[in-house]
Amino acid sequence: MNGKPQTSPSAIYPGSFDPLTLGHLFVIERAAAVFPRVLVAVVVNPQKREPLFTLEERKQMIVAATKHLKNVEVRDFRGLLADFAKATGAGVIVKGLRVISDFENEMSTALMNRSLSGIDTMFVPSDPMYSFVSSSLVKEVFSLGGEIDPYVPEAVLHVMRAKRATQRSTEPSEEKHPS
Numbered sequence: 001m002n003g004k005p006q007t008s009p010s011a012i013y014p015g016s017f018d019p020l021t022l023g024h025l026f027v028i029e030r031a032a033a034v035f036p037r038v039l040v041a042v043v044v045n046p047q048k049r050e051p052l053f054t055l056e057e058r059k060q061m062i063v064a065a066t067k068h069l070k071n072v073e074v075r076d077f078r079g080l081l082a083d084f085a086k087a088t089g090a091g092v093i094v095k096g097l098r099v100i101s102d103f104e105n106e107m108s109t110a111l112m113n114r115s116l117s118g119i120d121t122m123f124v125p126s127d128p129m130y131s132f133v134s135s136s137l138v139k140e141v142f143s144l145g146g147e148i149d150p151y152v153p154e155a156v157l158h159v160m161r162a163k164r165a166t167q168r169s170t171e172p173s174e175e176k177h178p179s
């Protein structure tokens, strides 16, 4: 048609995934339906704050939740996403958009990533069911005893419950430390 090879580019879907939510999983599934290969790229040191989950926990939760998707791979990266994306040969960066304010932030990031690497970002509209779901909110609700089953994959739920059980068993008892 235009002389360019008619092959689909592989996609890279970056994030902190602290932890993966059903909103993230929806974006991965949509991308996996369009691109021949989707690399979920877990940032080692998220910018926002110290992660609740270790890098290995974050990666393992994604691997478990995406095992039904044969063209999805999970890797971690440090430094610039643009450099990592180029090094992996990704043709496209995928990002999910939940609300308009996401677009405002993501647009400048997409332009910077294109300027640094020449790789464009494609946006996937989130499932409206999860437009209010974020990793930070899930962690907050969970830490205050709320139900998070509707917002995270089963694999994440197991790890979060196990983490809470470990934290409880290592917490000093109230008897030893009366307030």
Ligand code: PNS
Binding pocket: 014, 015, 016, 017, 043, 046, 047, 048, 079, 080, 081, 082, 108, 109, 110, 112, 113
């Ligand atoms: O899930 P998050 O926390 O919104 O993901 C943010 C992430 C990891 C995609 C972003 O912080 C990132 O790309 N970090 C790598 C460092 C980088 O490339 N910074 C310049 C962005 S233009």
